[in-house]
Amino acid sequence: MFKTVVSVAVLAAFVALPAESAARELKSVKFEVLPSSSVALSFKPRKVEWVLGKVRIEGTVENSGPDDYEWVEVVYTALDRNRQVLGSDVWHVTPFDLDSGMSGEVDGDLIYTKGRIPAIITVEISGDLP
Numbered sequence: 001m002f003k004t005v006v007s008v009a010v011l012a013a014f015v016a017l018p019a020e021s022a023a024r025e026l027k028s029v030k031f032e033v034l035p036s037s038s039v040a041l042s043f044k045p046r047k048v049e050w051v052l053g054k055v056r057i058e059g060t061v062e063n064s065g066p067d068d069y070e071w072v073e074v075v076y077t078a079l080d081r082n083r084q085v086l087g088s089d090v091w092h093v094t095p096f097d098l099d100s101g102m103s104g105e106v107d108g109d110l111i112y113t114k115g116r117i118p119a120i121i122t123v124e125i126s127g128d129l130p
Contacts, residue, residue: 023049023056026117034124040065041098041125043074043106050117054110055087061106061125063098069127070097072104078111078118086113098127 026048033043040063047058055078063069072093078086089111093104111121 023051025049026055029055029118030120032120032122034122036125040067041069041072041127043123043125048121051110053115054112055118055121056110057121058105058107059123060103061093061098062103063100063127066100067129068097068099070130072096072098072125072127074106075124075126076111077122077124078113079120079122080116081119083120086116086118087111 029048031043031045042062042064043059044062045057045059047056049056057076059074061072061074063072073090074093075088075090077088080086089109091106091109093106095102095104098104
């Protein structure tokens with residue numbers, strides 16, 4: 001009986017949590033794509049969300065050049081309005097290899113930003129040539 005009462009109390013407390021645990025789309029975040037050695041790789045953000053005090057980004061990387069790239073990755077850096085770093089992370093594009101004309105997805109990882117919503121996210125894309 002005690003376990004049931006505790007379980008119900010824990011469940012009730014979890015359900016009563018504020019909407020902080022739900023994803024909230026951030027439309028005010030500005031993206032800056034930094035120049036990289038892989039100039040034919042471009043990034044287009046699809047969605048930016050605030051989830052559990054972290055930033056979640058979905059986006060597409062496109063290879064518009066003639067070269068094929070292996071192991072494509074994106075480095076995100078979240079900045080406040082004063083350009084102070086709040087957090088950074090490296091994500092790999094799926095699929096890892098992007099041949100000429102292909103695009104890949106970046107999706108699902110979270111950037112820890114010290115509990116603050118960033119004003120700017122810089123994006124740097126790199127890929128290895130075979």
